[in-house]
Amino acid sequence: xxxxxxxxxxxxxxxxxxxxxxxxxxxxxxxxxxxxxxxxxxxxxxxxxxxxxxxxxxxxxxxxxxxxxxxxxxxxxxxxxxxxx
Amino acid sequence: xxxxxxxxxxxxxxxxxxxxxxxxxxxxxxxxxxxxxxxxxxxxxxxxxxxxxxxxxxxxxxxxxxxxxxxxxxxxxxxxxxxxxxxxxxxxxxxxxxxxxxxxxxxxxxxxxxxxxxxxxxxxxxxxxxxxxxxxxxxxxxxxxxxxxxxxxxxxxxxxxxxxxxxxxxxxxxxxxxxxxxxxx
Numbered sequence: 001x002x003x004x005x006x007x008x009x010x011x012x013x014x015x016x017x018x019x020x021x022x023x024x025x026x027x028x029x030x031x032x033x034x035x036x037x038x039x040x041x042x043x044x045x046x047x048x049x050x051x052x053x054x055x056x057x058x059x060x061x062x063x064x065x066x067x068x069x070x071x072x073x074x075x076x077x078x079x080x081x082x083x084x085x
Numbered sequence: 086x087x088x089x090x091x092x093x094x095x096x097x098x099x100x101x102x103x104x105x106x107x108x109x110x111x112x113x114x115x116x117x118x119x120x121x122x123x124x125x126x127x128x129x130x131x132x133x134x135x136x137x138x139x140x141x142x143x144x145x146x147x148x149x150x151x152x153x154x155x156x157x158x159x160x161x162x163x164x165x166x167x168x169x170x171x172x173x174x175x176x177x178x179x180x181x182x183x184x185x186x187x188x189x190x191x192x193x194x195x196x197x198x199x200x201x202x203x204x205x206x207x208x209x210x211x212x213x214x215x216x217x218x219x220x221x222x223x224x225x226x227x228x229x230x231x232x233x234x235x236x237x238x239x240x241x242x243x244x245x246x247x248x249x250x251x252x253x254x255x256x257x258x259x260x261x262x263x264x265x266x267x268x269x270x
Contacts, residue, residue, distance in 0.1 A: 015202055039144030077155055
C-alpha cells in the first residue's frame with residue numbers, strides 16, 4: 001500500500017480585468033486511487049509579484065499582465081479608493 | 086411498457102451503465118443516488134440561464150494583510166481563511182490575529198486578500214477589529230469594491246464621512262481582525 005500527497009495547480013482562471021485566479025488541489029492518493037481532495041485559492045492581480053507562482057501561472061501572468069493591463073487595473077483601483085459603499 | 090429482469094419489474098440488476106447515452110434521460114419520477122457528478126450544472130426551478138447552478142466549491146485561502154490594493158508589502162502575519170462558492174456567490178470567513186505590520190507603510194490603507202476577485206458589484210460584510218483605532222468613528226465593516234481582489238476595512242458613525250482603515254491605525258503585534266462577508270464573482 002502506498003499513500004501519496006499530491007499538490008497541483010488544477011485550475012487557472014483569467015478575468016477580464018487581468019486578475020488570475022489560481023486553485024491548488026491537495027490530493028491524498030492510495031495505490032493510485034484518490035481518497036480525498038481539498039482546494040486552496042489565491043488571486044494574482046495585475047501588478048502583484050508572481051515570481052513565486054507555479055510555472056504555468058507565471059507564464060499566464062507574463063502574457064496577461066502587460067503594462068497596459070496593470071495601468072488600467074491601477075486606475076480602476078484608484079478610482080475606488082475614496083471611502084464609500 | 087415495462088422492463089422485466091429475472092421476473093422483477095424494473096431494472097434491479099445488473100448495474101446499468103449510461104456512459105454512452107447521448108440523448109436526454111427523462112423521468113416523471115424522482116432520481117435517487119448517493120452521489121452525482123456533473124460536468125455542467127443543474128437547472129433548478131426553470132431552464133433559463135438564471136436557473137443554472139454550475140459551480141460549487143469549498144476551500145481555503147491564505148489571508149494576507151497588505152498596505153496596497155495591488156502589490157505592496159504584506160504583513161508578516163498570515164492565516165488560513167475558509168470559503169464556500171455557490172454559483173456566483175462566495176461566502177468567506179477570515180481571522181487575522183496579532184498582526185505584525187513591521188515594514189508596512191503606516192499611512193497607507195490596509196487591504197486583505199480574498200479567495201476570488203469580485204465582479205462588477207461591490208459588497209459589504211461584517212468586520213470586528215480589536216486593538217485598532219477607529220479614528221473617531223464607531224462602526225467597522227469590510228468593503229470590497231467592484232473588480233477587486235482584496236477587501237478593505239472602513240469605519241463610519243452617524244453624521245460622519247466614511248473613513249478607510251490605515252495600516253497605522255493598527256497596533257502591530259496585537260491587532261485582531263475578523264471578517265465574514267458574502268460577495269459576487
